[in-house]
Each structure stands twice: as C-alpha cells, then as structure tokens.
Amino acid sequence: MFIAYVVIAVLLSLVLLLSARGDIMRDPKIIEPIKALGVPDSWFLPLGLVKIAGLLGLLAGIVYRPLGIAAAIGVVLYFLGAVITHLRAGDKKTVATPAVIMLVAVAAVALGIATA
Numbered sequence: 001m002f003i004a005y006v007v008i009a010v011l012l013s014l015v016l017l018l019s020a021r022g023d024i025m026r027d028p029k030i031i032e033p034i035k036a037l038g039v040p041d042s043w044f045l046p047l048g049l050v051k052i053a054g055l056l057g058l059l060a061g062i063v064y065r066p067l068g069i070a071a072a073i074g075v076v077l078y079f080l081g082a083v084i085t086h087l088r089a090g091d092k093k094t095v096a097t098p099a100v101i102m103l104v105a106v107a108a109v110a111l112g113i114a115t116a
Helices: 002-024 028-036 041-060 065-088 096-114
Strands: none
Touching: 002 028, 002 041, 002 065, 002 096, 028 041, 041 065, 065 096
C-alpha cells in the first residue's frame, strides 16, 4: 500500500502544481470560470499558495507520513470548499473536477493512515 500512497501523492501533487500555476500566473482559462463563481481577484494568489503548501506536504508525507496525512486532509477540505462554491453558484456542469480531486485526496488520506 505504500507504493499506492506514493503514486497518489505524486499524481495529486502534479494536479495541485498545475492548478496553482494557473492561479498564480492568472491563466484566463483557469481564473475566468472561477471568477464567474464569485471568487474575488485578490484570492487567486493565496489560493495558489495554499495548493503549493498542499503539494509540498503531500510529497514530504512520503518520508514523514503524519505530514502527508495532514496535507491530504487540507486538500480534501480545500476542494470540499470548491465543490460547495460550485454548487452554491448553481454550476453543476464543472463541479465534477473539484469533486474528483477531492476524492483522490480522500484516497491519499486513507492510504496515508493505512501505511503510517
């Protein structure tokens, strides 16, 4: 199960890196749909930095599992907030993306606990 945790942690970290890059670099393909949900411009840098913190914690969790578990829980909560934001805005079309990422983070939590 350790290998499964490593694979999930690395893949989730890559997704977080790509997402954070879009937030921080203000990629219109990333930020315009999020702005349409009512997220203010001033939130994009902090949101990107939170994703970077999550990916660093996940990767560090390969060596020190409690940190990886904590980071994965943080990622779950982050994307739970994203799912709620989509649903509150009535955006059922693109809610699947944050929901899937959240479920992968739940798998990271479970695998992290199982291999601690």
